[in-house]
Amino acid sequence: MRKLIHLSWIIGLLIPVLVFGQTEELPGVLKDHVRVLASPEFQGRGLGTEGAELARAYISTHFADAGLEPIGEDYFHDFRVRIGLAWVPAINVVGKLPGSNPELKDEVIVVGAHYDHLGYVYRSGDKSIYHGADDNASGVATLIELAAHLSENREKVGRTIVFVAFDAEESGLWGARMFLQDSVVHPERIRGMFSLDMVGMYEANNALDLKGIASFAGGRELAEQLSQKHHIKLGNTSAEIERRTDTWPFGNIGIPAAHAFTHLKSPYHQPEDTYDLLDYEGMASIKGFLADLIVELSQMPEVNPSDAFAARLKKSEEGRVVEIKKPFFSFGLVLHNGSGHHRYRDEFFRAKSVYNFSGGLFAQFNLSPSFTLQPELLFDLNGSKFGDGTFRRTSITAPVNLQYNLFQIESEARFFILGGAYYRYNVGGKVEGNSIDYGNDFEENEWGLSFGLGVEIMRVHLGWTQRIGMSDINQSHSVGTSLRDRNSYFSIGYRF
Ligand SMILES: [Zn+2]
Numbered sequence: 056m057r058k059l060i061h062l063s064w065i066i067g068l069l070i071p072v073l074v075f076g077q078t079e080e081l082p083g084v085l086k087d088h089v090r091v092l093a094s095p096e097f098q099g100r101g102l103g104t105e106g107a108e109l110a111r112a113y114i115s116t117h118f119a120d121a122g123l124e125p126i127g128e129d130y131f132h133d134f135r136v137r138i139g140l141a142w143v144p145a146i147n148v149v150g151k152l153p154g155s156n157p158e159l160k161d162e163v164i165v166v167g168a169h170y171d172h173l174g175y176v177y178r179s180g181d182k183s184i185y186h187g188a189d190d191n192a193s194g195v196a197t198l199i200e201l202a203a204h205l206s207e208n209r210e211k212v213g214r215t216i217v218f219v220a221f222d223a224e225e226s227g228l229w230g231a232r233m234f235l236q237d238s239v240v241h242p243e244r245i246r247g248m249f250s251l252d253m254v255g256m257y258e259a260n261n262a263l264d265l266k267g268i269a270s271f272a273g274g275r276e277l278a279e280q281l282s283q284k285h286h287i288k289l290g291n292t293s294a295e296i297e298r299r300t301d302t303w304p305f306g307n308i309g310i311p312a313a314h315a316f317t318h319l320k321s322p323y324h325q326p327e328d329t330y331d332l333l334d335y336e337g338m339a340s341i342k343g344f345l346a347d348l349i350v351e352l353s354q355m356p357e358v359n360p361s362d363a364f365a366a367r368l369k370k371s372e373e374g375r376v377v378e379i380k381k382p383f384f385s386f387g388l389v390l391h392n393g394s395g396h397h398r399y400r401d402e403f404f405r406a407k408s409v410y411n412f413s414g415g416l417f418a419q420f421n422l423s424p425s426f427t428l429q430p431e432l433l434f435d436l437n438g439s440k441f442g443d444g445t446f447r448r449t450s451i452t453a454p455v456n457l458q459y460n461l462f463q464i465e466s467e468a469r470f471f472i473l474g475g476a477y478y479r480y481n482v483g484g485k486v487e488g489n490s491i492d493y494g495n496d497f498e499e500n501e502w503g504l505s506f507g508l509g510v511e512i513m514r515v516h517l518g519w520t521q522r523i524g525m526s527d528i529n530q531s532h533s534v535g536t537s538l539r540d541r542n543s544y545f546s547i548g549y550r551f
Contacts, residue, residue: 089188098175126239163215188333247312257287259320267314391546398539408440430454451482457475477505480500517547519546522542
């Protein structure tokens, strides 16, 4: 029924394409697709909306025109997504181009582009539509033309190609997750995956990223060779799987997956992402390049994960890939904000707290799934307040902490406790307005213990840390007591 309701609509929208489609040049054809998909009638293609239904009708009509086979009775893979307390129906559009090589046609390459976007909102009574031209009418338009092109050249296509316009990407990659979970194509048959997500800004970006292409054995070399033929300048060609698009659920079960992307050059996730801003010549070149790349991959005797990618896959005891391990080494920036004071060992009272800060670089070594070692090198402002005087120091501090992960969600989030030690080298500062005399009155070198807890979500790191000085920083003993430093911090960090 959902197809019939809007049939008149779709015919109206298709007329320009049907009449002029054959003779028009590719950039114009791509522009027609984007103009329709990002038109006000499609209302930003929000999950579960009529605009999304119009988009599905448009895409499935073009899949049929291209000669793609449906996966079942029709082109639709229905599933449900939980948003808050509600279960929202969502639908992927899936078309199949059977491979021409009898020995390879059971193996599949998935080429996907999400068609959902953010829909619309009401701002002080006015409807504001998120048209999503670059995100991701650009990918869907390119997907449709790739399907048409490969279908016309189907004798060159060895493995079976499955084209998917994914739904519910913006709300958590649900289209891709459910495509795999429901075995629309059995995951063991899938040799590789491409996600076309935001490909409309080639000229502005002056490069096409193909992040993840090196997760295919020989993928980067092949892409570089073909990019010269198509005069495409390539950006990122790493073996790392992009998490923020549909490549991630595939990569996370060991399937090589590449993200075609021309960066966030359009008004990303804003109503101003409209069809008139895109580079259709660039999209046409990208389509030509990807068509050749997919044909080559479909004909290769074997398509395997590269060594770099395979080395990062964590497997279950039965040898099934469970997830992508985090890289052994990474680094980032961290800021610790808090307060500190001195403890008088021989007294029952302590000094008052003053603002403390330390910030700098950290490194992470993932020793095992449970343990991460994190050394830091920090510029440090610390001190204390006593009587009516203030003690302020500048130091270089190097904590080394071992983090133990109490629980983790895939490799995307973890909650941990930490413990370790720090060394501090004190370089300057003032006490009651006079410069500190290190080596005479106060110790230059100091050490202590630290403990705390934290959470890391994707690349962002939040935590609480306590540093407890274990060495006496008072050298002259003119104060008559031993002094130990104590600091407490809220920390925020970003891992590159
Ligand atoms: Zn997107």
